[in-house]
Amino acid sequence: MDTDRARARDTGRDREAGFDIREDFQRFSQRDDIFCRSFWDPEVRTHRSDMFYETYRTPKLTWRSVDGFTQRDYALRNASWHVTDIFAELRDGDDRREGFLDPYTSIREGPGHTLPVESPGEMAREIKQAAKTLGADLVGITGNDERWLYSHAYSRENEHEKPQEISTDLGNVIVIAQSMDRELLSTAPSALSGTATGATYSRDTIVLLAIAQYIVNLGYRAVASMNDSALVIPLAIKAGLGEYGRHGLLITREYG
Numbered sequence: 001m002d003t004d005r006a007r008a009r010d011t012g013r014d015r016e017a018g019f020d021i022r023e024d025f026q027r028f029s030q031r032d033d034i035f036c037r038s039f040w041d042p043e044v045r046t047h048r049s050d051m052f053y054e055t056y057r058t059p060k061l062t063w064r065s066v067d068g069f070t071q072r073d074y075a076l077r078n079a080s081w082h083v084t085d086i087f088a089e090l091r092d093g094d095d096r097r098e099g100f101l102d103p104y105t106s107i108r109e110g111p112g113h114t115l116p117v118e119s120p121g122e123m124a125r126e127i128k129q130a131a132k133t134l135g136a137d138l139v140g141i142t143g144n145d146e147r148w149l150y151s152h153a154y155s156r157e158n159e160h161e162k163p164q165e166i167s168t169d170l171g172n173v174i175v176i177a178q179s180m181d182r183e184l185l186s187t188a189p190s191a192l193s194g195t196a197t198g199a200t201y202s203r204d205t206i207v208l209l210a211i212a213q214y215i216v217n218l219g220y221r222a223v224a225s226m227n228d229s230a231l232v233i234p235l236a237i238k239a240g241l242g243e244y245g246r247h248g249l250l251i252t253r254e255y256g
Contacts, residue, residue, distance in 0.1 A: 027151035068190025080198030114219030140239025
């Protein structure tokens, strides 16, 4: 009966979000996302994809004298990713790339005292306000739904699946969205356009860690996660941040 009730609840929530989940639905493994495949799948990995990643990590030996591809442009783009990259490399020796393949672990212990929640609605408002104070542009909250968690995480070191470490008994998911620099994005496909992405990822790293630490400071469990644990677009839609676009991305009222 509990299983039937849970299924009916999920179906109702799916319908509200505009989702039509088929009977043959299967959870997605992180190993199969396009970025992971560009490391292990010969149908995706090419010399050009290897060069793309390499230019983010090491200086190019030659530069083009064309706007958007000069040393100055690459310098700014790579600097914009610096914060996110530092955290991604902190535990690289433990086969972890936090923020990209594994959730963040740089959270301090809480005070050992749990602040009582007298009103879930009021607590949700407090968390949203705190998230915006800490730098989030948009914030939504939805229930944790294991269907959108990756079935398995991915080991870059060994190029195989590894266990998903986020517990399904965490009750809620806080989803944030950030605006990006439209002027920089308009320079695509230049190297400079990647600055808009990198700067936003670095903001995300700081904001997500701060939100998680805030919740832990209140005496509760929290996991800071970026691109590493779930299909975020279904969660963002269910959290009320926007609608699903034909291009497969989230469309928000505020930022497109």
